[in-house]
Amino acid sequence: MVEPKVKIRSVRKCFGSVEVLKGISLDVPEGGVVCVVGPSGSGKSTLLRCVNRLETIDSGRIWVDGDLIGYAEQGDRIHHLRPAQLCRQRQDIGMVFQRFHLFPHRTALENVMEGPVVVKGVARGQARKRALELLDRVDLADRADHYPAQLSGGQQQRVAIARSLAMDPKLMLFDEPTSALDPELVQEVLAVMRDLAASGMTMMVVTHEMGFAREVGDNLIFIDGGVIVEQGHPRDVLANPRHERFRAFLGQVL
């Protein structure tokens, strides 16, 4: 059996006394696109943030490409990774945020170059060439010298995707990438993500875009109250939702 790209087992996470993830298990195969949906506060974003260790987990295990995230197992004890090892793991996992979080003091081009130059030590000339290619891929070659404040939300999000791709990630995490966008800008970002999925990238997408999930997703996960309530192929589960809570949720978002 082929090892899945992302393997999540029995993950629990508490914020204070509130348990937001109550034992989540999930596989994402290589090249798979998993769409995670659920009401706000259901824990879907937290799950994504645990995968690249922006949040620690309280129990369970997460593996990406066979590497245990955040910890090392030595004998029968488990150790926290050292900060340098954690950075190494994060390099291979791209993340796109709801509110873009581009570096406002750098141009679009400099934003895309930042990771390779600073983290991987790639020569500036080479990083620049690759960054221009990536900006071209998200259709923003003509905006390379613009600062984030001069770009629309959709353009900023596409630069943010290019910035993540510049690190050549094995996995891309999307945390509600279109939720902060004006409706007419949503499609340009989804188009880039669609291309990315078609190119074989493994993706975990927290989204409210059911159309995108139906069209691009291989697996749809509905999380509510910190547990996976329903999952399956998007076309099947969207056509025949079995659980009452999922039906109620779909009734609100569709």
Next chain:
Amino acid sequence: MTKTPQTADVADLPIDAVRPPRPGRWIAAVVAAFALVWLAYTIIVNENLHWDVIAEYLMDGRVLGGLWVTIQLTVLSMVIGLALGILAAVMQLSGSPVLRGASALYTWFFRGTPLLVQLIFWFNIGLVFPSFGIGVPFDGPKLIEWQANELITPFTAALLGLAINEGAYMAEIVRAGIRSVDPGQREAAEALGMSHRQVLRRVVLPQAMRVIIPPTGNQFISMLKTTSMVSVIAGAELLTVSQRIYLGNFEVIAMLIVASIWYIVLTTIASVGQHFIEKRFERGHHALQVRVRRNLRPFSRGNA
């Protein structure tokens, strides 16, 4: 009866409206202008001010020497103070309670005691610690040892006092700057795989600078004048040398004016510099910045 213009005509009509009269403003302007002229007249004709003496001493070698010491003290204590401030601010925001406590103790103590007292204390540190050395701690053998009396000159005492005191204030300024940066920026940088140090240096500090620079400019300008406190330990800066000269020639007011003229020259130059540095760190924060940045090419490091 005048014909009311149609909409099409109005589009071409320039607004050339008559402003309403503002008598209050005119009267206030006349009063202010009169007061200024009168003040200038009394100063110029006042024979007690000895303008010839002021002119004579403005470029005096001793005064210029004092001016140079003032500049050195200001720049060095601001540089050291900024470094101490960044260190204390980073400690304050760290996860370790010991580091946080040490930083809090530092700002608490040095903001809580008067600078004047600190300066006199540093000058007399030899009374507490007669010698300084490098060696085994807790009274172990020393490799090298200095006598406090040789090490602590008025200049080093002044630098210690000014820099350490400044660091306590800069710590608060830097901390406010770091906290002003959106936490999402840190997360985005961490998600790229940056280390803590890279996140701080490449992402957080450059953005914090926008908030840190204006108050730091004020601190710098303030420091130019604060150095005059060093005159209590004979720091050989501008005020000390002016005092030395008037103790000899009894031109108290003239020498104070000489010193004041130089202080104003220095603070004016610093204010202009502050303006340009602030522009430089506004990068990316408003739509105009591309043009601003082009105008400031000499200030920007070459971005390949």
